[in-house]
Amino acid sequence: MRFPVSWFIGIMVVVAAITGWFIFAGPESARYHQVQKVRNATSDARLSMTVKYDKGPLDSEEYRMEDLNGRSIASYRITGSGGKTYTITSPSTRTFTVPFFFEKLVQDGIWQISNRPPKGDTSVHYTINVDQTVQNEHGSRTIVFTDPHYLASTAGRQFHIHLDKNKPVPDLLKLSSTSTADKRYQQLVDDFHTFGTPGFRKKVAEVQAQVRSGH
Numbered sequence: 001m002r003f004p005v006s007w008f009i010g011i012m013v014v015v016a017a018i019t020g021w022f023i024f025a026g027p028e029s030a031r032y033h034q035v036q037k038v039r040n041a042t043s044d045a046r047l048s049m050t051v052k053y054d055k056g057p058l059d060s061e062e063y064r065m066e067d068l069n070g071r072s073i074a075s076y077r078i079t080g081s082g083g084k085t086y087t088i089t090s091p092s093t094r095t096f097t098v099p100f101f102f103e104k105l106v107q108d109g110i111w112q113i114s115n116r117p118p119k120g121d122t123s124v125h126y127t128i129n130v131d132q133t134v135q136n137e138h139g140s141r142t143i144v145f146t147d148p149h150y151l152a153s154t155a156g157r158q159f160h161i162h163l164d165k166n167k168p169v170p171d172l173l174k175l176s177s178t179s180t181a182d183k184r185y186q187q188l189v190d191d192f193h194t195f196g197t198p199g200f201r202k203k204v205a206e207v208q209a210q211v212r213s214g215h
Helices: 005-040 097-107 148-153 184-193 198-212
Strands: 043-053 058-068 071-080 085-089 124-134 137-146 157-160 176-179
Touching (some): 058 097, 097 184, 124 184
Antiparallel strands (some): 043 124
């Protein structure tokens, strides 16, 4: 018994289709599921800088930015020494503003700096907090310091004593030293101060002037 040629061609087409699916559709299917996994992974960032004042017309300021899976929101809150509080909040929008800001903080050293003891003008206290989750990987830290200008420009010097068994008493007049000044503290504070659209920063400046004037 002989099969018609059309049957043979049909069978070959089916075999070719099945083979092609295993060769091409298999990897593409795996790639598709990988893309979907990344797309569905939680991605959020929460950033803030709080400034506390021991004296003067201001009690505190807080800059806060959040991004949840591409939807960003930012706010600024200021409280006067008399207790009056103003809050400015940007609308929640689909934007990359906060992720880009987070990358700017990373570039300027947020993961490298550490807490510093009170130095310079110790009446103003800064606390910077970052908390990020990307593709189920989480990292966070909180940095506390005072007077970023002092830390960036003065700070002091760190001396190094090298002990030598042939010279048990080191010459303290010839100690080597390195500066402990670190510009990253000032840069990070400036990053928060300059965050946002011109309209957002204008509103911040307006309420700052109002609270400082006592109104």
